[in-house]
Amino acid sequence: MGAKPTLRRILGLYALYARMDLDFLLRDAGFSLLLIASDLVSTLAAVSGVFLLTWRFDGVSGLNRWEILFMLGLTTTVSGLFQLFFASNNAGYPSRRIGRGQLDHMLLQPLPLWLQFCAEGFLPFTGSQNFLAGLGLLYWAMHGLGLHPGLTWWLSLAGYLLCSLACLAGVSLLWSTLAFRWPIAFEEVSDTVVNDLCGQLSQYPLSILPLALQWPLISVIPAGLLAWFPACALLGLPPLGLPALFPLFLALALWALALFAFRKGFGYYVKSGSNRYYSGGFRN
Amino acid sequence: MKSLVLTAKMACIGKLNDGVFPLFAGFALKIVALVPLVFLWRGLAASGADLGGLSLAQLLSYSCLSAMLQRLLNLRTAASDWNYDGQLGDLFRQPLPIFGQIIAREAGGWLPELALFSLPMALFLPLLGVDLWPKTPWFFPSLLLSVSLGFAVDFLFVCLAIRIQHVAWAIHSIRFAIVSLLSGALIPFDLLPFSLGKVLQWLPFGSLAAAPLSLFVGSGDVAAQLAAQLLWNALLWPLAAFLFAKSRERMVSYGG
Numbered sequence: 001m002g003a004k005p006t007l008r009r010i011l012g013l014y015a016l017y018a019r020m021d022l023d024f025l026l027r028d029a030g031f032s033l034l035l036i037a038s039d040l041v042s043t044l045a046a047v048s049g050v051f052l053l054t055w056r057f058d059g060v061s062g063l064n065r066w067e068i069l070f071m072l073g074l075t076t077t078v079s080g081l082f083q084l085f086f087a088s089n090n091a092g093y094p095s096r097r098i099g100r101g102q103l104d105h106m107l108l109q110p111l112p113l114w115l116q117f118c119a120e121g122f123l124p125f126t127g128s129q130n131f132l133a134g135l136g137l138l139y140w141a142m143h144g145l146g147l148h149p150g151l152t153w154w155l156s157l158a159g160y161l162l163c164s165l166a167c168l169a170g171v172s173l174l175w176s177t178l179a180f181r182w183p184i185a186f187e188e189v190s191d192t193v194v195n196d197l198c199g200q201l202s203q204y205p206l207s208i209l210p211l212a213l214q215w216p217l218i219s220v221i222p223a224g225l226l227a228w229f230p231a232c233a234l235l236g237l238p239p240l241g242l243p244a245l246f247p248l249f250l251a252l253a254l255w256a257l258a259l260f261a262f263r264k265g266f267g268y269y270v271k272s273g274s275n276r277y278y279s280g281g282f283r284n
Numbered sequence: 285m286k287s288l289v290l291t292a293k294m295a296c297i298g299k300l301n302d303g304v305f306p307l308f309a310g311f312a313l314k315i316v317a318l319v320p321l322v323f324l325w326r327g328l329a330a331s332g333a334d335l336g337g338l339s340l341a342q343l344l345s346y347s348c349l350s351a352m353l354q355r356l357l358n359l360r361t362a363a364s365d366w367n368y369d370g371q372l373g374d375l376f377r378q379p380l381p382i383f384g385q386i387i388a389r390e391a392g393g394w395l396p397e398l399a400l401f402s403l404p405m406a407l408f409l410p411l412l413g414v415d416l417w418p419k420t421p422w423f424f425p426s427l428l429l430s431v432s433l434g435f436a437v438d439f440l441f442v443c444l445a446i447r448i449q450h451v452a453w454a455i456h457s458i459r460f461a462i463v464s465l466l467s468g469a470l471i472p473f474d475l476l477p478f479s480l481g482k483v484l485q486w487l488p489f490g491s492l493a494a495a496p497l498s499l500f501v502g503s504g505d506v507a508a509q510l511a512a513q514l515l516w517n518a519l520l521w522p523l524a525a526f527l528f529a530k531s532r533e534r535m536v537s538y539g540g
Binding site for chain 2: 031039201
């Protein structure tokens with residue numbers, strides 16, 4: 001595992017991955033820009049459905065069109081942050097690394113696993129488009145809402161973004177630990193949880209759903225914590241009578257649970273492994 | 285033809301190789317995606333919003349049928365992935381037409397989902413008050429034309445995947461997001477603002493989902509929808525065949 005990493009070493013790793021990302025961008029700029037544009041278009045298309053509906057009906061479920069746009073801006077920003085820090089090398093999708101038997105590769109590196117997962121995903125040049133688009137949507141929504149917030153509000157926004165990012169990464173890790181035991185069946189579970197469940201459901205104001213569905217969506221599958229809860233809280237309407245710090249508490253709980261499950265799963269993995277590769281290089 | 289039927293049968297059995305659990309996980313995701321829409325439509329109807337001439341019952345039928353037939357209405361064969369992982373090359377070693385093999389494999393792969401998800405949904409949803417009886421029998425030819433057009437569009441995307449190489453996932457993501465929105469599979473065109481629906485219904489994507497779904501719920505103009513579907517089939521199939529023939533020489537697969 002090597003010596004305990006220093007802050008200088010950690011920042012050096014981020015710089016290294018930034019440099020590699022820049023190299024990728026410059027190696028074939030046309031190709032890279034095509035990828036960036038396609039990613040941006042698919043992200044904006046994904047949130048356009050709810051946006052167009054709320055525009056037509058001037059909002060839904062007690063939120064007006066600008067408040068919904070603010071919520072969509074938040075979900076785009078959070079997914080953009082996730083992409084920016086965790087998209088490369090499947091760092092944010094640990095079930096793929098675990099399920100494919102690629103954790104062995106990481107164990108050979110002279111770095112702790114957590115640092116590898118943190119640094120390997122960094123894509124500042126080819127992965128920042130959704131984050132920037134999200135900021136653009138937030139600006140547009142704030143302009144429409146006539147918001148002129150003070151420093152506390154901005155700090156709250158930054159805090160909610162960090163908590164949402166932590167929730168997303170935590171829930172991805174938590175579900176990924178199932179791949180230790182069932183590598184093929186759960187290889188894609190982190191992508192399913194992050195993109196298909198949290199990503200998709202975070203586009204809706206969860207107040208349209210009955211309470212029995214709202215609670216699971218702010219805990220087990222924390223889609224509501226990516227955008228709906230923070231948007232309501234930042235606009236002065238905290239939902240469900242919960243404290244404004246609820247996302248922080250849930251992020252801490254998710255991470256505690258995820259680390260516990262990871263240790264358990266890792267204990268199983270070191271005994272059984274995950275041999276998914278044929279000698280020809282194909283996975284089964 | 286017998287060989288293609290056997291190919292479809294193999295694809296059907298292949299879908300069950302990993303057991304039914306992965307299939308049911310996919311079905312659960314479809315239901316999860318459907319639930320917010322159902323409550324959204326209910327909420328809008330309860331608030332007395334103008335639903336573009338559609339009733340709540342029509343909207344529920346539209347969204348439920350869209351979820352049940354998602355594989356057919358937003359059709360995506362595995363050909364793009366096969367180009368990426370090398371399996372597309374295997375098709376050229378079989379004594380069958382390439383298009384025929386891809387279509388047979390895809391259609392065979394639908395059967396478990398139709399039997400284990402769509403059919404139970406069709407039996408269960410009417411108990412919840414969702415009307416799943418087509419308002420016109422023209423829905424069925426429209427669905428056939430939609431599937432046919434879906435294959436043509438898919439082959440065009442395969443050509444694009446071959447052309448720009450090794451970014452099958454990027455093409456998949458952009459395509460899924462755009463087609464879901466522009467085809468009317470997610471939101472009926474009647475509910476879109478800025479008269480977008482009037483434009484989108486004449487694009488090829490509009491003939492994929494919005495045409496059969498609107499005929500199913502009785503909100504579409506039968507003659508116009510079928511004419512548009514026939515026209516796009518007549519235009520895009522020759523184009524797909526031509527571009528695919530040109531793309532064969534560019535095909536590069538490493539596997540992995």
